[in-house]
Amino acid sequence: MIFEGKIWIFGDNIDTDAIIAARYLSTVDPQELAKHLMEDIRPDFPGLVKKGDIIVAGSNFGCGSSREHAPLAIKGAGVSCVIARSFARIFYRNSINIGLPILECPDDLTGLVDGKDVLQVNLEQGLITHAASSRTFKAAPFPPFMQDLINRGGLVEYVMSRLQGQV
């Protein structure tokens, strides 16, 4: 899978409350949740983010509660991929399970230009390319099993294919 998208940059320890505040948890509709994505830390963000964009963050992205609403809100906004130095464990699982591609990249990408620079991401190879300068960054490649989950749309779809004997 290859994505190309404009980047939005966030810092370290972005918790699930910042991604989607608890007061919006009464729905699980990704589009509804997306209307409030990152609202508490960046109120204009829901209006800025476009389909295909990429979120770039520091370490421990998605820490805090185990709410699945956080990756759902990101997916609902059409974000193609999240790249962070590291992710909190349950956020990582939940993202894969709902079919949101995420990549861990130890390189510091926060020097890029927020809302302007474009990155190209090759999920299989874990290769990130800065479109303008052709600079490349290396992330941990995405294992085939996880790619399969993402391609199918998530864990529920994967289990359905299993139940229908297609895997």
Next chain:
Amino acid sequence: MVEKILAAKAGKENVSPGDLVNVEVDLALGNDITAPVAIKEFERFGLDKVFDPEKIVLVPDHFTPNKDIAAAEQAMVLRNFARDYGIKHYYEVGRMGIEHALLPEQGLVRPGMVIIGADSHTCTYGAIGAFATGVGSTDLAAAMAIGEAWFRVPSTMRFIYEGELPRWIGGKDLVLLTIGKIGVDGARYRAMEFCGPAIENLSMDGRLTMANMAIEAGGKCGYVQPDEITFKYLEGRVNQPYQAVYSDRDATYEETYTFDVSELEPQIAFPPSPDNVRPVSEASGIELQQVVIGSCTNGRIEDLREAAAVIKGRKVHPGVRLLVIPATQQIYRQAMDEGLLAAFIDAEAAVSTPTCGPCLGGHMGILASGEKALATTNRNFVGRMGHPESEVYLSGPAVAAASAVAGRIVHPGEVIS
């Protein structure tokens, strides 16, 4: 140990850290908050049965006895699902307990098992030598359908505790010390092995407290290798056969920390984070309005004994509300038989039926703005027990009981002598 358990359940010769494996799940757990979401997902599969009705555990413990109409509806989803799908291990109010205290007590946890739970403190069962970890609701739905879960095999950090524990020091102090040292993401993605002389002499209740809080260091799981204390605990609870799994003598650890605990002071986590840990001597003088003794971390019989030993014959400070919440019905009953409840009630504490209640700011002891509480629970984030401007300090049961008497955070020795 974790690598060996995961390899066995994945049907592989061996696995290494970083590998992705699909493993058989021996037990899948949900509660009244997470299971209704999982049940909704599960219904999308259109199945008329779960993979194994004996391997699913449903416990309504967070907002029960139902705190309001929404909670009652959630609990009903669980109850109906358990009935319709013949779930064997469903625990109704009056027969229940806080999930992570209940499962080991009921003999559902055995060494070598793979256990997932849609609750972050599922890591508690590592104390019995199982691989146990918290997952999301979608994972629970998938496990209920096909009895499997995927994992990235974690690397392991080793924590060695040397020396003999001083009086009033227990598992809670050891784990707080550890989290304070490595931080809330110090063990992210990794397994935490607790070992050394102080662990070999630590009771099962103390070990359960330690494994419970592995998640507060970001750990995937925390465990103690099975030994005589484990087997003794399992006697009479577990009748199925089990295969204990141990770390190899030459196992590789990503990091090793060694603590000498022979002079350890009781540890306190200051708000707003469980890694903000200081010895009790640096906390004395902090005035309290509420003290909570309970939760999946410290609501077991030994915790109540420890607290009752401090409080017996004394009174709770007039400015303090002391809430005591035995973690399960069995613990409640035993505390009654041992006269512990009488000691608490005579001291003018409120004793409640088992529930998570105040631990997550759900009900039964919510804090008002500006109030300070000391709790034997596991999280003290902003607003965890109520108003965003209230504060929660964390400690073991002896310090909690002593502080309830003193009206401020104190060392138990200060109240006893």
